[in-house]
Amino acid sequence: PADKPEFIDITLSKTQRKTPTVVHKHYQIHRIRHFYMRKVKFTQQNYHDRLTQILTDFPKLDDIHPFYADLMNVLYDKDHYKLALGQINIAKNLIDNVAKDYVRLMKYGDSLYRCKQLKRAALGRMCTILKRQKSSLEYLEQVRQHLSRLPSIDPNTRTLLLCGYPNVGKSSFINKVTRADVDVQPYAFTTKSLFVGHMDYRYLRWQVVDTPGILDHPLEERNTIEMQAITALAHLRAAVLYVMDVSEQCGHTLPEQLELFNNIRPLFANKPLIVVANKCDVKKINELSEEDQKIFADLTTDGISVIETSTLTEEGVIQVKNEACDRLLANRVETKMKGKKVHDVLNRLHLAMPAKRDEKERPPFIPEGALVRRKAMEVDAPKRKTERDLEVELGDDYILDLQKYWDLMNEDEKNDKIPEVWEGHNIADYIDPDIMKKLEDLEKEEELKEKAGEYDSDEESEDEEMQEIRVLAKQIKEKKQLLVMASKEKDVHGPRMPRTATKVERKKLEKQMGGLGLDMDDKDDSHYAQQARRSRSVALKRKRETSAPPTSKTRSQSASRPPRDKSGLRDPKMAKKAKKMMKNSQKDMNRHGKKGEADRHVFDLKPKHLLAGKRKSGTNDRR
Amino acid sequence: MRIEKCYFCSGPVYPGHGQMFVRNDCKTFRFCRSKCIKNFKKKRNPRKTRWTKAFRKASGKELTVDNSLEFEKRRNIPVKYNRDLWEKTVEAMKRVEEIKQKRQARFIMNRLKKGKQLEKEEAIVEVKKNIHLIKAPHAGKAKKLEDKMVQKLQEDVDMGDEDV
Numbered sequence: 121p122a123d124k125p126e127f128i129d130i131t132l133s134k135t136q137r138k139t140p141t142v143v144h145k146h147y148q149i150h151r152i153r154h155f156y157m158r159k160v161k162f163t164q165q166n167y168h169d170r171l172t173q174i175l176t177d178f179p180k181l182d183d184i185h186p187f188y189a190d191l192m193n194v195l196y197d198k199d200h201y202k203l204a205l206g207q208i209n210i211a212k213n214l215i216d217n218v219a220k221d222y223v224r225l226m227k228y229g230d231s232l233y234r235c236k237q238l239k240r241a242a243l244g245r246m247c248t249i250l251k252r253q254k255s256s257l258e259y260l261e262q263v264r265q266h267l268s269r270l271p272s273i274d275p276n277t278r279t280l281l282l283c284g285y286p287n288v289g290k291s292s293f294i295n296k297v298t299r300a301d302v303d304v305q306p307y308a309f310t311t312k313s314l315f316v317g318h319m320d321y322r323y324l325r326w327q328v329v330d331t332p333g334i335l336d337h338p339l340e341e342r343n344t345i346e347m348q349a350i351t352a353l354a355h356l357r358a359a360v361l362y363v364m365d366v367s368e369q370c371g372h373t374l375p376e377q378l379e380l381f382n383n384i385r386p387l388f389a390n391k392p393l394i395v396v397a398n399k400c401d402v403k404k405i406n407e408l409s410e411e412d413q414k415i416f417a418d419l420t421t422d423g424i425s426v427i428e429t430s431t432l433t434e435e436g437v438i439q440v441k442n443e444a445c446d447r448l449l450a451n452r453v454e455t456k457m458k459g460k461k462v463h464d465v466l467n468r469l470h471l472a473m474p475a476k477r478d479e480k481e482r483p484p485f486i487p488e489g490a491l492v493r494r495k496a497m498e499v500d501a502p503k504r505k506t507e508r509d510l511e512v513e514l515g516d517d518y519i520l521d522l523q524k525y526w527d528l529m530n531e532d533e534k535n536d537k538i539p540e541v542w543e544g545h546n547i548a549d550y551i552d553p554d555i556m557k558k559l560e561d562l563e564k565e566e567e568l569k570e571k572a573g574e575y576d577s578d579e580e581s582e583d584e585e586m587q588e589i590r591v592l593a594k595q596i597k598e599k600k601q602l603l604v605m606a607s608k609e610k611d612v613h614g615p616r617m618p619r620t621a622t623k624v625e626r627k628k629l630e631k632q633m634g635g636l637g638l639d640m641d642d643k644d645d646s647h648y649a650q651q652a653r654r655s656r657s658v659a660l661k662r663k664r665e666t667s668a669p670p671t672s673k674t675r676s677q678s679a680s681r682p683p684r685d686k687s688g689l690r691d692p693k694m695a696k697k698a699k700k701m702m703k704n705s706q707k708d709m710n711r712h713g714k715k716g717e718a719d720r721h722v723f724d725l726k727p728k729h730l731l732a733g734k735r736k737s738g739t740n741d742r743r
Numbered sequence: 744m745r746i747e748k749c750y751f752c753s754g755p756v757y758p759g760h761g762q763m764f765v766r767n768d769c770k771t772f773r774f775c776r777s778k779c780i781k782n783f784k785k786k787r788n789p790r791k792t793r794w795t796k797a798f799r800k801a802s803g804k805e806l807t808v809d810n811s812l813e814f815e816k817r818r819n820i821p822v823k824y825n826r827d828l829w830e831k832t833v834e835a836m837k838r839v840e841e842i843k844q845k846r847q848a849r850f851i852m853n854r855l856k857k858g859k860q861l862e863k864e865e866a867i868v869e870v871k872k873n874i875h876l877i878k879a880p881h882a883g884k885a886k887k888l889e890d891k892m893v894q895k896l897q898e899d900v901d902m903g904d905e906d907v
Contacts, residue, residue, distance in 0.1 A: 526824075533826045542836060544755050546745050549815045550836050551822050551829070559835045562810055566842055575849060578856075586863070592874065593866035599876045637882030735778045 127257070128247050131166045135159055135243075145232050152232050156239040157223050163243055164219030167250070171212040174260065178205060179267075187275045187355035191314075194347040196263050204256040204263075211253050218245045271316040278452070279327040279358035280444050281391075283349060283384070285377055286333025287370035288363045289398040291315075292431035294330040297441055302330055308371070309333060312345050314352055321445045329356065336380045353384065359392045359448035361440065366428070367402035374412045392447035393424050396440055401430035626652055751779035751789050753796035806850040811843040 139162050143155045181189045181198060192201065222242035229235040273279070282290040286308035294300050298317025303310050315330040331349035334342075342350065353360070364377045381395075397405060397416070405416055405428060416426050425443060429436035456462055511518045523534050539547055552558065569575065582590075626649060630640040643649060681687075689695045709716065747756040750772040762780060764772045774780045782792060789797040799805045806812070814836075822828070874880075 528824055530826065533824060536824070536826060538824070538829065539833065540744050541746055542833065543840070544746060545815060545836065545840070547829070547833060547836065548745070549817055550832050550839075551818070552814075552832075553822060553828070555814070555828075555832055555835050558814065559838065562839065562842060565810060575845065589870050590866050592877065593869045595877050596869055596873045600873070603876075633879070636877065636879040638879050639883075639886055 127170070128250055131163060131170070132243070132247070134166060135163045138162065143232065147232075149230065152235050153226055153229060156229075156235040157226050159239055160219055160222055160226070160242045163246060164215055167215045167246060168212055171208055171215075174208055175205060175212075178260065178264070185275050185355075187273070187351065190351045190355055191270070191348065192267075194344060194351055195266065200259065201263065204259050207253055207256045208260070211249050214249050215246045218242060218249070271314055273314065273316050273329060273352075273356070274327065275356055277327060278324065278445070278448055279329055279356050280361055280441075280448070281329050281331065281352060281356060281358040282361050282363055283331050283334060283353060284363035285335070285365065285370050285372050285380065286310075288333070288365040288377075289431050290330050290333070290363050293361075293363065293396070293398070293429075293437065293440075294328050296431050296434060296437050298328050300328070300330070309345065314348055319441075321441065322449075326445060327358075329358065334380065334384065336376065336383060350384075350387070353387045357391065359394070359444040359451075360388050361394050361396050361444055362388075363396045363398050365399050366397045366405060366408065367399045369399060369402065374408075374415055378415050390451075392444065392451050394440060394444050394447070395419055395424055395426045397426055397428045399430060399432075400428040400436070401433045404428065747773045749773060749775035749779050751775075751783050751792075751795060751797075753789075754779075804851075804854070806847045809843075809846055811839055811846055814839045 139159050140155060143152055147155075179188075179192075181192060181201070184192075189198075192198070219242060222238055222245075226235055226238050229238055282293060284290055287306070287310075291302040291304045291311050294302055294315065294317045295304065298319045300315060300317030302315050302317075309332060311330060311332045313332065317328045317330070319326050319328060329352055331352055332345045334346050334349050337346075339350070362381055364374070364381075365372070366374070368374060395416075405413060405426075408416075419426050427436055427440050427443065429440055431437060507520070526534050528534060541547065629648070630643065634640045685699070686695065689698055709719070714721075744758055746758075747761075748754070749756050749761065751774060754775045756773050756775045761773060761775045764774070764780070764783075766772070772783065774783065782789075789795045790801045792798055796805075800807050
């Protein structure tokens with residue numbers, strides 16, 4: 121749920137949007153009443169829903185695991201929490217009552233004005249009720265945000281719990297053992313809340329819980345942060361790792377640490393306990409003074425294992441982990457065995473031990489290579505020189521030459537440069553151990569074929585007659601084409617004149633017939649020539665005379681004005697220059713065949729030679 | 744580095760040219776140019792598209808079964824490198840190529856022989872039918888006639904001379 125004013129705003133605007141808005145005085149009264157009742161009920165419904173949602177979403181302290189209940193108590197104060205939720209509940213009920221009352225009243229509203237006022241009053245009262253809950257809502261909001269960030273600790277699974285003074289190395293330990301990334305800083309109380317990390321051991325998932333450091337006060341004087349650690353200790357059934365700082369770098373002496381240990385010992389009642397002597401890289405236990413060593417000796421005699429570790433050099437960390445996990449597992453198994461559910465499972469399990477059939481020894485078989493490798497790993501000697509070593513040795517001169525590892529028939533052929541392609545064929549396609557034999561067979565075949573005369577060129581020289589015929593045929597073909605072209609050039613759209621309308625010229629006739637091989641010289645007194653001379657169809661025309669020059673005034677004035685290409689020019693030199701300029705400016709236009717400056721016509725927008733044709737073996741760059 | 748074959752036109756695809764299309768059933772198709780790709784996308788059958796090598800082989804226009812064609816074959820079992828084998832192969836390849844070209848040319852020539860025969864016959868028919876377009880039937884006959892008459896006259900004169 122959001123802030124109080126937003127809450128109210130949202131609901132009111134929702135009412136505005138989702139209910140009908142239009143009502144008039146002249147409507148029937150039941151309709152007006154219904155309209156306003158609807159608004160009141162809608163608002164009440166909304167508030168009710170939202171508040172119910174808040175109430176249900178928050179966990180009830182009685183319903184959750186005691187660890188979490190206790191933790192929430194520590195963090196948020198159980199009483200305050202319950203009170204806040206109670207207030208919300210009351211608000212909800214009040215809103216419901218308000219709505220009920222006003223709806224009842226609205227039944228007696230007799231005008232639009234009255235009903236509207238009632239609705240206004242109802243909504244106003246509901247909003248006021250909520251305004252009074254401001255502080256509760258704010259508190260609950262904060263609780264919600266903090267709650268969502270609590271680490272998800274499963275109280276029932278295998279857990280290791282780290283505790284001890286501040287700055288002893290609990291967070292470093294958890295960082296080393298799991299993938300958690302907890303802040304490690306030199307000041308005390310770096311870890312202010314519980315942190316969880318996960319790790320794997322023996323194919324099982326383990327939780328490791330890091331707590332804030334605990335100081336040596338009595339329980340009542342502890343602050344929230346320490347109380348979290350205590351809660352964790354109290355409720356989680358875990359293996360406890362009490363971390364002590366041997367080098368006393370945390371700022372507390374060993375006796376102090378021992379004091380704390382004894383004080384919280386009752387919390388370790390049924391839990392496997394290990395004392396972790398951390399920071400042993402700075403100071404080892406045997407370097408300590410007599411009394412301090414005695415402390416540890418006492419602990420050991422008590423039956424608590426003390427293990428030296430150093431989270432910096434990682435010695436002993438694995439040992440601690442293994443021991444803690446083993447002991448916790450044993451503990452859990454024991455507890456389960458004592459319970460009743462175990463028997464169901466046990467009844468179904470049966471461990472079969474194979475009986476010996478003869479006295480032959482059958483030890484496990486370890487191949488030699490594995491033994492050799494294990495020895496090599498222990499000795500830690502490099503077996504053979506790798507390429508990387510070679511690269512490092514030669515530095516800049518190193519060239520990667522994989523061909524030296526090739527396994528060929530002749531060793532000296534390793535660095536051959538092989539031709540791969542010849543004239544469009546891949547040489548690798550021809551490689552065959554039997555190729556020479558095949559080639560021999562092919563050559564024999566070829567010889568046979570040649571002998572059989574397959575490859576003789578069969579150009580039987582054609583006799584002269586045939587050649588003549590061919591020549592004539594070619595000429596005939598050409599003549600035919602010419603005739604076809606001539607007929608195509610005829611003007612079919614003009615009037616169709618009979619053949620005799622156009623006169624045949626004598627020259628043309630004689631030329632044509634001469635082309636066909638007839639003798640046409642000396643045909644002056646042939647019939648057609650004589651006929652031609654006799655008829656004379658066209659009368660001769662009179663020759664035109666040149667006309668006299670004009671005599672009127674205007675004509676003579678125009679004659680006396682200088683022509684345009686000579687006006688304004690002083691001397692022939694200037695005239696020449698002017699003419700040159702004119703010609704220069706026209707050169708480009710002429711070159712492009714343009715009529716003048718303004719001629720921008722493009723004769724061929726889609727030149728055929730670029731765009732026509734089939735897709736032969738070429739590129740499409742220029743299309 | 745290999746010269747591949749175009750799936751559509753069976754032409755050579757040199758390295759750095761053409762495209763390869765991989766279908767959902769993992770079959771790859773190489774093409775030499777966009778002409779082949781476009782035809783492929785139009786789902787045209789290369790065996791029916793006249794300008795491809797596949798068509799030519801399928802319709803018997805080119806040599807298909809021959810020993811010289813068996814040499815160039817994609818082999819799946821690699822042979823270990825052996826220098827003199829490779830040298831011999833390069834030489835053999837050249838000779839095989841010669842023979843192959845000869846045989847292919849001969850095959851095509853044989854196919855085209857019939858056409859030449861038809862051409863000849865056509866020429867003869869043409870000449871027989873349309874000789875009048877280039878030569879008048881009685882061309883030169885006038886002159887011959889004249890010569891004959893002159894000769895005859897001459898003979899008559901001679902005869903006359905003899906008689907007398």
